[in-house]
Amino acid sequence: MKKDSKIYVAGHRGLVGSAIIKNLEAKGFTNIIHRTHAQLDLTDTNAVASFFSQEKPEYVFLAAAKVGGIVANNTYRGEFIYANLMIQNNVVHQSYRNQVKKLMFLGSTCIYPKNCPQPMKENYLLTDVLEYTNEPYAIAKIAGIKLCESYNLQYGTNYISVMPTNLYGPNDNFDLEKSHVLPALIRKIHLGKALENGDWDGIEKDLNRLPIKGIDGSSSKASILNVLSEFGVTLEDNDTAKVEIWGSGKPMREFLWSEDMADACVFLMEQIDFTDTHPSDAKEIRNTHINIGTGTDISIADLAVLIKKTIGFKGEFFFDAEKPDGTVKKLTNVEKLNALGWKHSVNLEAGVRRMYDWYLGR
Numbered sequence: 001m002k003k004d005s006k007i008y009v010a011g012h013r014g015l016v017g018s019a020i021i022k023n024l025e026a027k028g029f030t031n032i033i034h035r036t037h038a039q040l041d042l043t044d045t046n047a048v049a050s051f052f053s054q055e056k057p058e059y060v061f062l063a064a065a066k067v068g069g070i071v072a073n074n075t076y077r078g079e080f081i082y083a084n085l086m087i088q089n090n091v092v093h094q095s096y097r098n099q100v101k102k103l104m105f106l107g108s109t110c111i112y113p114k115n116c117p118q119p120m121k122e123n124y125l126l127t128d129v130l131e132y133t134n135e136p137y138a139i140a141k142i143a144g145i146k147l148c149e150s151y152n153l154q155y156g157t158n159y160i161s162v163m164p165t166n167l168y169g170p171n172d173n174f175d176l177e178k179s180h181v182l183p184a185l186i187r188k189i190h191l192g193k194a195l196e197n198g199d200w201d202g203i204e205k206d207l208n209r210l211p212i213k214g215i216d217g218s219s220s221k222a223s224i225l226n227v228l229s230e231f232g233v234t235l236e237d238n239d240t241a242k243v244e245i246w247g248s249g250k251p252m253r254e255f256l257w258s259e260d261m262a263d264a265c266v267f268l269m270e271q272i273d274f275t276d277t278h279p280s281d282a283k284e285i286r287n288t289h290i291n292i293g294t295g296t297d298i299s300i301a302d303l304a305v306l307i308k309k310t311i312g313f314k315g316e317f318f319f320d321a322e323k324p325d326g327t328v329k330k331l332t333n334v335e336k337l338n339a340l341g342w343k344h345s346v347n348l349e350a351g352v353r354r355m356y357d358w359y360l361g362r
């Protein structure tokens with residue numbers, strides 16, 4: 001990419017899209033375009049066609065998607081498969097029709113089988129059944145990989161698919177119903193600490209920034225305590241706070257700082273072409289995507305303890321077995337990425353600290 005190449009970042013206000021913009025700007029790219037969801041609904045085929053024919057971007061980062069944690073994926077199954085298929089079909093097809101030079105499609109490591117051998121190599125894709133809770137989302141993401149791969153093979157396009165592990169960072173989603181585990185635990189443990197300290201100013205500030213289910217900072221203490229308890233943050237009679245952890249706490253997850261993820265995306269966009277993702281003598285070209293992760297994981301229970309220490313929460317945890325565990329373990333094999341010359345730089349301890357600072361607005 002040249003510094004003045006026209007680059008479209010789809011999903012630029014999200015966790016990954018915002019980090020990609022920051023990374024591109026830091027590297028001196030000057031011609032970045034974007035649209036909010038309200039300005040351009042990427043599920044609208046005609047609107048996406050008009051946008052591409054008017055703007056003619058040269059490079060596309062497809063970081064717009066319908067995204068959420070385990071319960072959101074399991075609850076809004078129809079929305080997750082429909083929106084993701086539509087967004088990627090529209091963006092990839094219009095990129096082809098408008099001669100985009102290179103596109104990066106973002107999938108997810110939930111594309112791999114539920115009981116995949118660990119760590120998961122790219123070629124384990126489509127070797128067994130998927131995890132039920134996110135099957136619709138995963139099917140859409142697998143379709144996205146195959147869409148890019150198939151256009152490359154039939155039309156000679158240059159589209160790269162990357163499969164990130166669980167991500168976290170600035171502009172994450174802290175909605176306790178729909179978010180992923182790491183931002184959810186940061187917020188719940190932060191609120192638990194505020195409850196045990198009687199810090200109602202802190203609770204008011206938090207709820208004014210992001211109201212929960214109809215309560216905000218001006219709501220009565222009784223209704224705040226009531227709604228927080230529905231989300232698993234409670235104050236016991238002895239003034240000890242308790243925070244709920246969904247599931248058993250045993251599942252293992254791998255976490256990558258979103259700004260590392262963005263750096264990997266820009267690195268791959270600049271350094272590799274589709275042809276670099278498979279051997280030149282391959283008779284059947286498949287599994288051309290690249291995992292992005294750290295290669296290290298942690299149990300959810302241990303993650304909660306790490307966040308507890310970072311925040312300085314003194315209370316207790318309890319586990320809600322009614323909530324799903326999801327995949328037991330999904331650790332990426334990152335040999336392919338490392339061999340291309342990229343490695344993450346922010347470890348989980350430092351990342352959680354940065355994440356909490358960002359959450360507090362420091």
Ligand SMILES: NC(=O)C1=CN([C@@H]2O[C@H](COP(=O)(O)OP(=O)(O)OC[C@H]3O[C@@H](n4cnc5c(N)ncnc54)[C@H](OP(=O)(O)O)[C@@H]3O)[C@@H](O)[C@H]2O)C=CC1
Pocket residue numbers: 010011012013014015016017036037038040041042043062063064065066067083087106107108109164165166167168171172173180
């Ligand atoms: N977060 C994670 O842990 C992981 C994410 N990924 C993948 O990374 C990519 C980015 O995810 P992430 O940044 O976390 O997601 P976010 O939810 O933070 O951001 C998604 C962005 O897409 C936009 N968007 C959603 N629907 C539409 C639409 N119909 N039209 C236009 N814009 C839309 C959103 O806008 P708005 O908010 O206005 O709707 C938002 O800006 C996705 O492909 C996701 O699947 C993969 C693995 C893990």
Ligand SMILES: C[C@H]1O[C@H](OP(=O)(O)OP(=O)(O)OC[C@H]2O[C@@H](n3cnc4c(=O)[nH]c(N)nc43)[C@H](O)[C@@H]2O)[C@@H](O)[C@@H](O)C1=O
Pocket residue numbers: 068069070071073108109110134137138165166167178179180181182184185244245246247251253300323324325326327
């Ligand atoms: C990125 C990835 O994200 C999703 O998969 P997931 O990794 O299972 O997502 P998660 O972050 O929501 O949960 C991880 C683990 O953590 C546990 N957990 C504990 N307490 C809370 C909690 O309070 N909130 C949440 N969300 N989870 C919690 C939870 O029960 C689970 O065992 C899919 O969308 C998938 O499609 C995808 O791509």
